[in-house]
Amino acid sequence: MANKTAVETTLNGEETTFLCEPRQTLLEALRDELGLIGSKEGCGNGNCGACNVLLDGVLVNSCLVLAPEIEGRSVVTIEGIAEDGELHPLQQKFLEHASLQCGICTPGFIVSSKALLDENPNPTEHDVRLWLAGNLCRCTGYDKIVRAVLDVAQNNA
Amino acid sequence: MADTKHNGTAAYDLASNGKVDGDGTGQNGYKVIGTRPVRPDGVDKVTGRAVYAADVQMTGLLHGKILRSPHAHAHIRSIDTSKAEALPGVRAVVTAADLPVAEDKIEDLGEGAINLKYLSDNILAHEKALYHGHAVAAVAAISPHIAEEAVSLIDVDYDLLPAVMTVDDALADDAPILLDTLRTDAMGEIGAQPTNLASFFRHQRGDLDAAFADAHLVVERAFRTETVHQGYIEPQAATALYSADGQITIWTSTQGSFAVRGQVAEILKIPVSRLKVIPTEIGGGFGGKINVYVEPVAVLLSQKAGYEPVKIVMNRADVLAATGPTSGSNIRVKIAVDVNGKITAGLAELYYEAGAYPGSPVGAAANVSLAPYAIDNLQVDGYDIVVNRPRSAAYRAPGGTNAAFAVESVVDELAEKLGMDAADFRILNGAKEKDRRPDGVQYARIGQIETVQAIKNSRHYQTSLEGKYRGRGIASGYWNNWGGQSSATAALNPDGTVNLNEASTDIGGTRASISMQLAEALEIGYEQVKTRVVDTDTVAYNDVTGGSRTTFATGWAAYDLGQKLKQEMKRRLADVWDVSPQDVSYEDGIFYAGDESLPFVEAANVVQREEPLMASSTVHPQDFGPGFSTQCVDVEIDPETGKITILRYTIAQDVGKAIHPSYVEGQMQGGVAQGIGWAINEEYIYDDEGHLLNASLLDYRMPTALDLPMIDTILVEVPSPGHPYGVRGVGEVNIVPPAGAIANAVYDATGVRMDKLPISPANLLEAMWAKEAEAAGKPVPGDD
Numbered sequence: 001m002a003n004k005t006a007v008e009t010t011l012n013g014e015e016t017t018f019l020c021e022p023r024q025t026l027l028e029a030l031r032d033e034l035g036l037i038g039s040k041e042g043c044g045n046g047n048c049g050a051c052n053v054l055l056d057g058v059l060v061n062s063c064l065v066l067a068p069e070i071e072g073r074s075v076v077t078i079e080g081i082a083e084d085g086e087l088h089p090l091q092q093k094f095l096e097h098a099s100l101q102c103g104i105c106t107p108g109f110i111v112s113s114k115a116l117l118d119e120n121p122n123p124t125e126h127d128v129r130l131w132l133a134g135n136l137c138r139c140t141g142y143d144k145i146v147r148a149v150l151d152v153a154q155n156n157a
Numbered sequence: 158m159a160d161t162k163h164n165g166t167a168a169y170d171l172a173s174n175g176k177v178d179g180d181g182t183g184q185n186g187y188k189v190i191g192t193r194p195v196r197p198d199g200v201d202k203v204t205g206r207a208v209y210a211a212d213v214q215m216t217g218l219l220h221g222k223i224l225r226s227p228h229a230h231a232h233i234r235s236i237d238t239s240k241a242e243a244l245p246g247v248r249a250v251v252t253a254a255d256l257p258v259a260e261d262k263i264e265d266l267g268e269g270a271i272n273l274k275y276l277s278d279n280i281l282a283h284e285k286a287l288y289h290g291h292a293v294a295a296v297a298a299i300s301p302h303i304a305e306e307a308v309s310l311i312d313v314d315y316d317l318l319p320a321v322m323t324v325d326d327a328l329a330d331d332a333p334i335l336l337d338t339l340r341t342d343a344m345g346e347i348g349a350q351p352t353n354l355a356s357f358f359r360h361q362r363g364d365l366d367a368a369f370a371d372a373h374l375v376v377e378r379a380f381r382t383e384t385v386h387q388g389y390i391e392p393q394a395a396t397a398l399y400s401a402d403g404q405i406t407i408w409t410s411t412q413g414s415f416a417v418r419g420q421v422a423e424i425l426k427i428p429v430s431r432l433k434v435i436p437t438e439i440g441g442g443f444g445g446k447i448n449v450y451v452e453p454v455a456v457l458l459s460q461k462a463g464y465e466p467v468k469i470v471m472n473r474a475d476v477l478a479a480t481g482p483t484s485g486s487n488i489r490v491k492i493a494v495d496v497n498g499k500i501t502a503g504l505a506e507l508y509y510e511a512g513a514y515p516g517s518p519v520g521a522a523a524n525v526s527l528a529p530y531a532i533d534n535l536q537v538d539g540y541d542i543v544v545n546r547p548r549s550a551a552y553r554a555p556g557g558t559n560a561a562f563a564v565e566s567v568v569d570e571l572a573e574k575l576g577m578d579a580a581d582f583r584i585l586n587g588a589k590e591k592d593r594r595p596d597g598v599q600y601a602r603i604g605q606i607e608t609v610q611a612i613k614n615s616r617h618y619q620t621s622l623e624g625k626y627r628g629r630g631i632a633s634g635y636w637n638n639w640g641g642q643s644s645a646t647a648a649l650n651p652d653g654t655v656n657l658n659e660a661s662t663d664i665g666g667t668r669a670s671i672s673m674q675l676a677e678a679l680e681i682g683y684e685q686v687k688t689r690v691v692d693t694d695t696v697a698y699n700d701v702t703g704g705s706r707t708t709f710a711t712g713w714a715a716y717d718l719g720q721k722l723k724q725e726m727k728r729r730l731a732d733v734w735d736v737s738p739q740d741v742s743y744e745d746g747i748f749y750a751g752d753e754s755l756p757f758v759e760a761a762n763v764v765q766r767e768e769p770l771m772a773s774s775t776v777h778p779q780d781f782g783p784g785f786s787t788q789c790v791d792v793e794i795d796p797e798t799g800k801i802t803i804l805r806y807t808i809a810q811d812v813g814k815a816i817h818p819s820y821v822e823g824q825m826q827g828g829v830a831q832g833i834g835w836a837i838n839e840e841y842i843y844d845d846e847g848h849l850l851n852a853s854l855l856d857y858r859m860p861t862a863l864d865l866p867m868i869d870t871i872l873v874e875v876p877s878p879g880h881p882y883g884v885r886g887v888g889e890v891n892i893v894p895p896a897g898a899i900a901n902a903v904y905d906a907t908g909v910r911m912d913k914l915p916i917s918p919a920n921l922l923e924a925m926w927a928k929e930a931e932a933a934g935k936p937v938p939g940d941d
Contacts, residue, residue, distance in 0.1 A: 023302065037212040038205015040440070042390040043473040047854035050390055078205035091203040095195045098819035101665035101827060103202035104209060104391040104440025125867075133863040136854060138388045138441050139665060140823055141830030142862040 009070045011036075012080025020067040026060075027051045029067035030077060038078035038107045042136065049135030050108040052115075053077045059115040061134075078107035081114060089155065090114060093148040101139035109135050113149045121156045123149070189676045190882055193819045194683045196669040198438070210394035210410035210437045211470045218396070219248050219297040221458050221469035222304035223451070224311050225479060226286030226293055229320035229545040229847025230333065233286060233293060233313060240310040241296055246303040249461035250311070251454065252294045253281040257426040261338075266419040269551065275336075275514035277424050279548050280453050286315065287335055287513035288545050289849050290478025292450075297458040297467045320545045320847030324487045324508040327353035327542045335513060335543045355515030355541040360523060360596045363534030368502030372493030376570045380563040382896075382914040383840035384485040384510065387552045388831070388859050391440020392471040393480060397455035399464040406433045409452050412442040412662055413701030414693050420449045425456055435692040436662045443831070444551030445481040447701050477852040482841060483552035484509040484517040488563040490526075498575045500586045502534040503527045505595075507560060510542055512549040517541045521637065522556030524594050525893060526564050528635035529583065529605050529785060531592040545847045551703060553828060554636040554889035558835055558896050562914060565632035565897025570910065579631050579901070580613040583787070594635075594783075601782060604811030604875035608787040609633060611809035611871045617789050618807070626794040627804070630901025633787040634893025638886035639704025640781040640879075643711040644697035647675065647718040649726075649770040653758030655679070657688040657718065660699035661711040665827075665888070666820040670708040671715045673816050674882060678719020680746045681757050688715075697775055705886025708816055709781055709877075714774040716881050721772035729764040730755065780879025784890035786810040788829065792902040799918035799925065801837045801903065803864070809871040813885025818872060825891045826868040832895025834860045840915050 004019040011034070020029045030036040030053070039062055042048035046061040053062045054076040062077075081088045090110050093099070100106040109132065116123060116131040123131070128149050129142070137145060201207040238250040259277035263270050277283075282293045294311050298304035319333045326332060334351045341348035342356040369375060395409035405427065411417045414434040422429045439446060451469040459467040471480070486509045493502040505526040509517035519539040526537055572582035587606035593599050612618050612631055622629050645659040657675055661667060672686040679685075700706065727741040727748065734741070734753045741750045746757045755763060764770060791804040808825045815821040838858040842851045851857050876883025900911045909924045930936065 021302070031212075035214075036205070037208065040209070040391065041211065041470075042392070042440075043854045045473070045853060045855070048390055048473075082204055087200070087203065091200075094203050095199045098193065098196070098666065098817075098823055100199070100202055101820070101823055102389070102391070102439060102441040103198075103207055104389075104438075106202050107205045110203060129862040129865075133861040136390055136859060136861065138390055138443070138831065138859065139827045141826035141828075141860075141868050142865055143826045143868050144819070144823060146862060146867070 005068055007068055007071050009072070010074040012076055022066070022068055024067045025063050026053070026065040026067050026070055027062040030062060036077050036079050040104055040107060042104065049112060050105050052108040052111045052135065054111060054115060057118070059112055078111055081110055088114065089152045090149070093151045097144045097148040097151065099140065099144040099148040105135060105137045109137065109145055116149070117153060117156065122153055125150060187677060188680065189673045189683050190814065190816050191818065192683070193817060194669060196666045197672060197688055198663065198668055207438045209391055209440050210408060213396045213408045213437065213468060215398065215466055217465050219299060219462055219465050219467045220301040220304050221295055221297045221455055221467050222301065222308045223292045223454060223469065223475065224294040224308045225475065226282065226289060226291040228286055228315055228317055229289045230318040231286045232316035232318065233282060233284060234316055235314045236294055237312040238294060241307040244303065244307045244310060246299045247296060247307045248299065248465060249297040249458045250294060251457045251461055253283040255457055255461065256281060256424065259424065264423065266416055266423065269516055271514065271516055273423050276420065279514060280424055280450070288547050289847055290475065290547060291513070292479065295454045295458055297462045321353060322544055322546065322843055322847050324510060324542055327544050335545065339515070339543065353543045355511060355543055358539045359536065361536040362597065365502055365504060365534050365536050368534035369493050372501055373496040374571065374574055375491060375493045376567050376574070377491035378567055378912060380488045380566070380912050382486050382559045382562060384482045384546060385835050385839045386477055386482045386857065387443035387445035389441025389443060389445055392473060392476045393446065393450050394468070394470040395452040395455050396466060396468040397452070397459045398466040399459055404431055404433065405456060406435060407452055407456070408435045408437050410439045410446060411436055412439065412446045412664065412703050414660060414662065415698050416447055416701050417449055417452055418693050421453050421456060424453045433692055433694045436690060439662050439664055442664055442702070443553045444555060444703060447703060448550050450480055473854060474852040477857055478849050479547050481550050481552065482547055483555060484511065484549045484559065486510065486559040488559060490563045490567045492567050492571060494571055494575065498577050498582060498585055500530055500532050503530065503532045505537045505560065505564065507538065508540045508542060509556060510544045510546060510549070512546045513543060514548045515541055515543060517549050518551065518556030522560040524596055524637060525554070525557035525635050526560040527595050529588055529633040530586045531588045535595060537595045546841070553831060553892045557634060557636055557893040558832060561632065561634045561893045562896035562900060565894065566900050566910065569630065569901040569904065580609050580618065583609045583633055602875065602878055603783060603785060604873055605633065605785040607873050607875060608785050608809040608811055611873050612787045612789050612807065615789065615807050615809070615871060617805060617869065622791050624793070626796055626906050627791065628902045628904065628906025629789065629791050630898045630905055631787060631789045632894040632897030632901060633785065634890055636705065636784050636890035636893060638781045638783055639706040640710050640778040641700035641704060641706045642698060642777045643714045644699050644775040645711060645714040645718060646696060646771060646773045647722060649722060649761050649765065651762045651765055653681070653761040654685045654687060657686055657715060658691045658696055659688060659711050659714065660691055660693070660696050661702045661707040663690055664702055665824060666817060667702070667707045667711065670816040670820060671712050674712040675715040675719050677882070678716045679723060679757065705784065705888040706781065709880060709884045709886050710776060710778055712816065712884055713778050713880060714776045717774040717776060718772045721774065722770065725770055725772065726760055726764050730760060733763060778879065782813060782877035782879055782885045784811055784885055784887065786890045786894055788894040788898045790898045790902050792899060792906055794903065794906045794921070796925065799922035801899070801916060801921065803833060803866055805866055807869040807871065808891060809873055810887065810891055811873045811875050811885065812887045813877040813880065814874055814883035815872050816882065816884060821872060821887050822870040824888045825870045828889065828891030829868055829895050830860050830865055832892040833865065833899065836896040836899040836914060837916050
């Protein structure tokens with residue numbers, strides 16, 4: 001059995017130390033070692049975006065990052081998007097617009113949309129669609145997702 | 158008169174959408190129905206707290222992995238598991254030898270009947286591997302990585318057989334036979350010889366030959382469509398836990414917890430009373446999460462591993478290779494019209510690839526095929542054919558998209574040759590009340606013509622499309638829908654809220670649409686109803702979330718619960734007020750009798766001082782109305798690459814009464830997005846030996862946000878007479894028209910009639926080049 005290694009990181013704003021096998025991905029470590037099940041595995045090879053997290057503020061597929069790589073870095077997952085018990089505006093608008101059906105892709109979409117709005121608070125519809133092209137949703141046809149993100153952006157303006 | 162509501166892009170008001178805005182319908186006096194409240198499970202799903210099947214954790218959990226055949230067709234000579242068993246951390250290895258002997262008996266355990274022998278054989282291959290990806294053995298180990306290593310240590314000795322991949326391969330005179338015991342069932346007549354043709358049927362009426370002979374114009378075309386997958390984002394996953402008393406609990410991602418219970422019971426010969434299935438949140442299904450794949454294997458591994466709990470999570474490659482897909486098909490359509498453009502005869506021949514075991518959706522496809530049209534002389538033939546591909550599963554209006562692609566292409570060509578507007582042609586020939594479906598079933602009130610009218614009157618259709626290589630197409634589609642059986646209970650809380658327990662797994666907001674119907678029935682607020690999806694031990698049998706039935710049938714149970722609670726509350730209040738129950742009335746949330754009155758919330762307390770109040774309901778409604786949809790699409794073709802861009806899309810769908818309009822629109826938009834993927838990109842690509850070459854979400858190319866425009870919806874509300882609130886199933890019919898509509902738009906843009914799906918860049922370019930060569934009088938490239 002593989003030896004475990006200790007990783008020190010900042011996870012959703014909290015300093016955290018955890019043990020993992022060097023071959024475990026960040027997604028596996030989040031889900032299996034840290035109990036953060038909000039990041040989902042839809043494909044395991046970076047094509048669906050359901051596992052997306054922010055690594056030092058940059059959007060990444062956590063299934064393509066090895067867990068030990070986050071040593072000394074900062075990770076924000078879906079569990080860290082709502083603050084002080086208040087839903088993030090994206091979470092609120094996803095609910096109001098019925099932007100989710102089965103909901104499995106939703107954490108990834110919300111994390112990705114946050115990364116977009118952090119970088120570009122006033123995106124066009126095309127900007128949103130281009131940015132979210134790395135996240136697959138099979139239920140909604142994206143219409144209500146794009147509207148929710150544009151609605152949040154409109155309120156930012 | 159149909160009531161139509163247009164939610165077009167231009168008119169869409171971001172600020173007002175999504176709010177609970179009172180009566181969203183402006184009619185019928187509904188208070189809750191027609192509004193757009195937030196779903197009860199919403200917060201958990203946007204914060205990452207909702208528990209899906211792969212999220213189930215427990216102490217001592219073992220992890221299962223499945224070894225799959227690398228060959229499409231092979232005898233399994235032997236399986237050596239000794240090296241895998243010797244790997245440290247491995248707790249159990251199983252093969253088909255560990256499965257009980259299955260009965261040669263046909264049962265319907267979900268959506269569609271299957272021979273139990275085949276059901277068992279698909280879980281773990283017995284004598285033959287029948288497709289690339291067919292499960293042959295499984296391992297349980299203390300970590301998923303060890304289980305994966307162990308799987309790679311299993312030696313299987315295969316004797317390769319030629320792969321049978323298509324209708325033509327399978328029906329060839331010298332075709333290798335997949336299933337030695339299979340005989341053709343031709344409408345009850347059983348063939349004598351081994352065959353790959355599992356069944357044949359024919360629907361016919363009138364005098365087809367005479368009608369074709371007398372026709373003003375006949376169009377006949379042959380089509381091919383490829384295998385596609387449902388593409389749910391959550392891979393299959395399940396966990397099995399034995400208790401010391403022999404009770405087994407299964408957590409799984411499924412459209413039907415009772416369907417899982419029934420299948421596992423039959424495959425493993427365990428009484429249903431020993432099985433409890435807990436449906437977790439489900440990350441998409443679309444028909445693909447009715448058949449079991451991993452559940453029986455998890456139970457089997459647990460048995461062999463000393464009854465430790467076992468979890469199996471499929472990976473994406475396995476999902477594509479071994480679950481789902483829906484049938485590829487060969488289809489021939491021939492339709493005749495008279496001089497006025499009236500259809501006089503229609504013929505459809507449907508050859509559907511079932512995958513490795515009988516059971517393609519060709520039966521449903523036959524009903525879809527010519528359903529939107531009133532046709533006196535008709536023949537529809539269906540062929541169910543086994544090939545070395547995964548066992549086909551239901552996929553949203555199963556079989557319908559293939560058939561409608563073919564029929565709607567021919568209909569478009571007829572309208573064009575007649576010089577008629579495509580919408581007018583469909584209105585002239587549209588099926589209505591008392592007309593007959595291809596199999597003879599007579600329609601009650603339906604809304605096909607209304608959907609065409611809605612498209613014809615839409616801003617989209619009324620706005621002309623300019624530009625080279627741009628084109629517009631329309632198409633219609635039908636889906637039967639389903640009623641099915643549902644059961645639910647409702648417990649009244651003393652604070653005036655109601656806990657509703659039901660067993661229809663919630664894939665797209667049905668907790669909300671069911672809560673809303675109980676709230677409406679009780680004339681209380683939506684937020685006063687708490688709907689939970691429960692396990693198989695908690696309520697009686699409940700059919701799958703499929704067939705567009707949940708808001709219809711489980712919603713009906715909710716309505717019924719409301720009536721029962723109301724009636725019992727009146728009876729008890731009559732005792733309290735010392736009047737007869739008939740004298741107690743209920744209006745706008747207040748009970749009245751003479752001078753007495755009591756609001757619902759207070760009554761909930763008063764009526765339960767002596768005895769708690771709970772109601773139960775079981776329903777099996779039969780008069781579900783079928784759904785129709787007509788759709789309009791604008792496309793632009795890149796003549797250099799063959800890529801199709803979807804410029805604009807409008808859906809009109811007969812939705813009965815929209816309970817939660819946002820989720821109705823969502824079903825329509827989602828179904829169309831899947832249909833667009835099917836039409837222009839998605840296909841299983843195999844090599845000559847039957848190896849699947851594109852088992853990843855990079856190469857199996859589903860639409861992204863960038864591939865689609867906003868999708869406009871027109872909700873045509875033709876209330877279904879078969880439901881107290883007029884609900885009609887809305888989930889499926891929307892996927893039926895897109896391929897036909899896009900093919901017709903491609904024709905409008907390029908002059909090329911596509912005879913195959915997908916209309917991928919490569920297929921479209923080839924067709925465009927062939928047309929250019931033909932026009933120039935040159936030999937057609939690739940046509941030897």
